[in-house]
Amino acid sequence: MPTVLTVNGARHTLDLDPRTSLLDALRHHLGLTGTKKGCDHGQCGACTVIVNGVRINACLALAVMHDEDEITTVEGLEAEAALSPLQRNFIRHDGFQCGYCTPGQLVSATAMLDELRDGWPSHASDNLSEPQHTRAEIAERMSGNLCRCGCYPGIVAAIQDVLEADEGLTGETR
Template sequence: MRVEFTVNGARQTLDLDARTTLLDALRHHLHLTGSKKGCDHGQCGACTILLNGRRINACLALAVMHDGDDITTIEGLGTPEMLHPLQAAFVKHDGFQCGYCTPGQIMSATAMLQEARAGWPSHASAALQGPVNLSDTEISERMSGNLCRCGAYSGINAAIREVAAGADTAEAAE
């Protein structure tokens, strides 16, 4: 089946078997290997990407279901010369060890910060409406779909807190 979508700002057209997952289309057909195949069951978050601005596990989605959609992978966030703020914060706070889960963690954190800025509550939120306080408990709840087998959670949380604080500062200055 023919499927067309925009990946990291570039229009892509692929002829795929209808059973091809979005993760396999990205990794094997477009050679974007940043998104990892961890569990292949949607439980680890290593394959997290942004689909139309919202985070999903690419291993659970069939590519043909997303004809016309906009996809962002870790390769679309920043470059080695110009890191995305979350990428830079992960490096600064040692938010990775082996690095396998890092792309999924960063993609999930990107969406999670957008969700928090929009006021979306989580299970750990004190209130259903109003501003979200990104405490460690709140961050951990919102990032619970992403596992780090090396246990770099303290660095991951520190990186997310730093970027969230910077975003709050930037928004206040506007």
């Protein structure tokens, strides 16, 4: 089935079996192997990508469902061949160990920061009109991304550093 995916700003026309997951289309048809296949059941977040501004698990989505959609993978987070502030802070705070979950964590955190900027509340939000960026809030928003190495303190610290540098956000940081 002809499918057009715009991935990291590049338009790709693919002829796909309609049963092909978005994850497999990215990895096997486009060679974008940064997005990982962890559980293949939507439970670990290793395959997180951003589609039209919303983070999703690519293993649960069929590629043909995203015909003409804008998709961002971990390879698309760099700006002009430079690491994003979030990527730099993951390194600075040791927000990874084995690195397998790191692409999904980075993509998810990138989308989560946009959700906070847009004022989306979460289950942990005390104030629905101005979500805070406390450790509990960040942990709740990142709960769909698992790290078997237990690097959560570094991941949260990296996200908090980005939030502290972002003048567009308000709220408690520690």
